[in-house]
Every structure is written in structure tokens, then in C-alpha cells.
Amino acid sequence: MRRRVLVLVTATTTLVLIAFLVPLALLVRTVATDRAVATATAQAQSLSPLVATADREALALAVGQVDATTPADVTLFLPDGTVLGAPAARTPLVQLGSRGVSASGEVPGGREIVVAVRDATGAGGAVRAFVPDAELTRGVDRSWLLLAGLGITLLAVGLVLADRLARRLVRATTDxxxxSDRLARGDLDARADAAAPAELGVVARALNGLAGRIADLLREERETVADLAHRVRTPLTSLRLEVESLPPADAARIGAGVDAVQRAVTAAIEQARRRGADPAACDASAVVAERVAFWAVLAEDTDRELAVELAPGPLPAALPRSDLEAVVDALLGNVFAHTPDGTSLAVRLDAEPAGATLTVADTGPGIPADAPALDRGVSGAGSTGLGLDIARRAxxxxxxxxxxDSPGRGLRVVVTLGAPGRS
Structure with a gap:
């Protein structure tokens, strides 16, 4: 942007300077030529009265003095053929002047000016003044250099001012x-400079207003989620009290489920109150092994064959422990909820250079090709439709x-997890 502004200013200023300086330069040359011609003409005309009144000796002295004091070569052609002053040939203009016609014209090397004169007897003569080219353009080169310097100076000043303006515009745009990038990464405290120039300031103020509104909405959402999650704790407490009255074996199993729900509620409250911080890391191998062990009890009760293949830990993943637990529970919960008893399933965790890959596969009916499996809140099996979306977002x-992947029979869900520092 800065370069484009400078190019635009350079082109515009150059065109303006050309339109202004070129005619001025031509005018300077014309004025210099007219001045030299006018001076030579005046000197030649000053001799006209002397031709009719002065004697030959006085006339010769006057012509010599004029020739010496003017840059032009002055020559007097008398009617009797005598030539006084600077030596010169009788040119066609001189012959025309002898017949009483004054004229001037361009000749090789300069400009010739002829003034017709008459002596005391009325016979015609001529005064010739020759102005060389150097005299016609005297001072023009220096004037042109001054104009060129003025143009360069104006162009430089314009570029300096344009550069300062472009820097300010670029700085405001970059800001x-x-x-915007900080807001996209969750830094809702980021604000743009509302004092940016012109329309950029309007955009900055609008962006700041948008950031403030987003912060307000997220705060309301976090508080709402936290409040709802906190309300669940009351029935969970009642459920825990009821569990204590059950036989020890059932109490331990159901109590473990209540504890899992309690952890999920606590994680929901903590996550709702988090402020866009970088995600914590956990050992994916340990978390997956723990959750698979929990679901293995239910798999045994429903006659499901469970195959487990986990890469040895530690295997860091760029997710909080509670989030990864939610992913595993969502994937395994879908298998138990949407496949008949006796359906086998397999859980596999592989280490990857960029993190880890978790695969949960089953031999159930799978998902139809047109089913909106990843549409949040939409399910073709009568559920909330949030399980796979939770796993995807995490x-x-x-x-x-x-x-x-639905390879004809069953379903395979592949989840790739980034390593800390690479997300």
C-alpha cells in the first residue's frame, strides 16, 4: 500500500510539474530571445538620426562605439557603398533595407536585424545588427537548471509528505x-486505535464496538452455562445419597458413574469461565486408558468384545484432560447407544509426529451416506446430535x-490430536 501511494504521488506530481515547467521553460527562452532582439534593434535605430546629420568621421566613431558596447555585430551600409562598423556582406535583407524596408530574419548562426536609414540627400542605406545564437539564449540554460531544481525539490517534498501519510495509513491498517487476528485467537481485550486517519478510524471504532459486544455475549454465555451446570449438582448430590443405600457392588458401579458426571459438570463450569487461554496439555495415553477401562465394564455386561491397542505414554496432546475425557466418552457412548448388544468395538491410539491419532471402530450398522452425522444438534438416531460435534470441536x-469412515459394515471414527505448541 505504501509503495502504491508513493507511485501514485510520483506520477501525479510529475505530470503537474511537466505541465507547469515545460511551458515556463519555453517562455523563458522566448523572453531571452525577444530581449536580445529588442536591444539590438534599439541600438541600430539609434544610428538612424546620425546618418542624416553627422559627418563621415563622426558617423564612423558612433557606429564603432555602438558596435563595441552591444553584444550584436553592428554594421552601417551607406548609400555610396561605404561600410562602417563590423565587416559584413550585403545580404538580401540589407539590400531590402537600402530600398527603405526594415526587416529581420533567421540566418545561419543567429538573427539578422536591418533598419532602413537615409542620408542628408535622401539616398537609402541600412543599419545591420547581427545577434549570434549564444546571445539569443544567454541565461536560458541557467534558468532551465533552476526550474529543474525547483521541480526536483517539489517532487521530493511531495514524496516525503506522501511517505509520512502512507506510513500512517499502513500503520493503521496493520494495527x-x-x-482482528488477536480477536480471532480469543484475545477479547484487543482494541484498535480509534484515532486512525479518516475511514480507518471509523473501521477501528466499529471493530472495537464489535469486540466489546462479543465479549459481552461470551460473558453472558459463560455465566449461563456455569449456572446451568451448577444447578445439576443438586440432583447429583441427591443421587449420590441414593447410591449409598444400594448393595456395595451396585453402589460402586453407579457411584463411579455419578463421579464421572460430577467431573463433567465441574469441567463444564471451569471451561465456561475460562478466558481464551492456550489449551492445557494432557497425557493422551493415560486418559484414553482410564476411560476405556471405565467403559470396559459396560462392554462386558452387554456382551461386547472390546479390543484395545494403545501407544505407550507419555503421549502429550494439546487438550485439557477433561476435554479429552469428553471426546473418548462421546465416541464410546455413541457405540453403546446406537449399536445392538453384542457388537464388537476396538479402540486404538497411535503416536504421530504432530500429536496422536485416536480411532474408535465398531461392527454395527454404521451411518448412512446421507446422514448429517457432524451437524451440531442434528441426529438421525433420536439423540441430541452433540456427541460427534463435541469430539470434532475438541x-x-x-x-x-x-x-x-463407514466401510460398508460398521463405523470407524478417526480423531487426530495436535501436540502442545503445534495447535
Missing amino acids: LALV AERSGGGLRL
Whole structure:
């Protein structure tokens, strides 16, 4: 942008200077020529009265004095053929002047000016003044150099002013881009400079207003989610009290489920109150192993064959522990909710250079090709439709993603998790 502004100012200023300086330069040359011709003509005309009144000796002295004091070569052609002053040939203009016609014209090397004169007897003669080219253009070169210097100076001043303006515009534009990028990364405290020039200031104020509105909406959303999650704690407490009255085996199993729900509620409150900080890291191998062990009890009760293949840890993933637990629970919960009892499933965790890959596969009916499996809040199986979307969003926050494969029979969900520092 800065370069384009400078190019535009350079082109515009150059055109203006050319339109102004070229005619002025031509005018300077014309004025210099007219001045030299006018001076020579006046000197030649000053001899006209002397031709009719002065004697030959006085006339010769007068012509010599005029020739010596003027840059032009002055010559007097008398009617009797005598030539006084600077030596010169009888040119056609001189012959025309002897017949009583004054004239001037361009000749090789300069300009010839002829003034017709008459002596005391009325016979015609002529005064010739020859102005050389050097005299016709005296001072023109220096004037042109001054004009060129003036043009360069004006152009330089214009470029300096344009550069300062362009720097300010570029700085304001860059500031807007940086603030937009910070807002996109979750830094809702970022604000643009509202004092930016012209329309950029309007955009900066609008961006600041948008950032403030987004912050207000997110704050309201966080508080709403936190309040809802906090309200769930009351029925959970009642449920825990009821669990204590059950037989020990059932109490332990159901109590573990209540604890899991309690952890999910606590994680929801913490996540709702978080302010766009960088995601924490966890050991994916340990988290997946723990959650698979939890679901293995239910798999045994429903006659499901569970195959587990986990890469040895530690295997860092750019997700908080609670988020990764939610991913595993969502994927395994979908298998138990949408496949019949006895359906086998497999969980595999592989280490990758950029993080880890979690694969959950089952031999159930799979997902139809036209099913909106990844549309948030939409499900073709009567559920809330949030499970796979929760897993997808968590994976994307880590720098990874989620992919569904339905190889004719069953479903394979592949979740890639980014490593800390790469998300």
C-alpha cells in the first residue's frame, strides 16, 4: 500500500510539474530571445538620426562605439557603398533595407536585424545588427537548471509528505489486521486505535464496538452455562445419597458413574469461565486408558468384545484432560447407544509426529451416506446430535480434526490430536 501511494504521488506530481515547467521553460527562452532582439534593434535605430546629420568621421566613431558596447555585430551600409562598423556582406535583407524596408530574419548562426536609414540627400542605406545564437539564449540554460531544481525539490517534498501519510495509513491498517487476528485467537481485550486517519478510524471504532459486544455475549454465555451446570449438582448430590443405600457392588458401579458426571459438570463450569487461554496439555495415553477401562465394564455386561491397542505414554496432546475425557466418552457412548448388544468395538491410539491419532471402530450398522452425522444438534438416531460435534470441536481446538469412515459394515471414527505448541 505504501509503495502504491508513493507511485501514485510520483506520477501525479510529475505530470503537474511537466505541465507547469515545460511551458515556463519555453517562455523563458522566448523572453531571452525577444530581449536580445529588442536591444539590438534599439541600438541600430539609434544610428538612424546620425546618418542624416553627422559627418563621415563622426558617423564612423558612433557606429564603432555602438558596435563595441552591444553584444550584436553592428554594421552601417551607406548609400555610396561605404561600410562602417563590423565587416559584413550585403545580404538580401540589407539590400531590402537600402530600398527603405526594415526587416529581420533567421540566418545561419543567429538573427539578422536591418533598419532602413537615409542620408542628408535622401539616398537609402541600412543599419545591420547581427545577434549570434549564444546571445539569443544567454541565461536560458541557467534558468532551465533552476526550474529543474525547483521541480526536483517539489517532487521530493511531495514524496516525503506522501511517505509520512502512507506510513500512517499502513500503520493503521496493520494495527487493524493485528487486532482482528488477536480477536480471532480469543484475545477479547484487543482494541484498535480509534484515532486512525479518516475511514480507518471509523473501521477501528466499529471493530472495537464489535469486540466489546462479543465479549459481552461470551460473558453472558459463560455465566449461563456455569449456572446451568451448577444447578445439576443438586440432583447429583441427591443421587449420590441414593447410591449409598444400594448393595456395595451396585453402589460402586453407579457411584463411579455419578463421579464421572460430577467431573463433567465441574469441567463444564471451569471451561465456561475460562478466558481464551492456550489449551492445557494432557497425557493422551493415560486418559484414553482410564476411560476405556471405565467403559470396559459396560462392554462386558452387554456382551461386547472390546479390543484395545494403545501407544505407550507419555503421549502429550494439546487438550485439557477433561476435554479429552469428553471426546473418548462421546465416541464410546455413541457405540453403546446406537449399536445392538453384542457388537464388537476396538479402540486404538497411535503416536504421530504432530500429536496422536485416536480411532474408535465398531461392527454395527454404521451411518448412512446421507446422514448429517457432524451437524451440531442434528441426529438421525433420536439423540441430541452433540456427541460427534463435541469430539470434532475438541480435536480442532488441539490443531487436529475428526473423520468418519463407514466401510460398508460398521463405523470407524478417526480423531487426530495436535501436540502442545503445534495447535
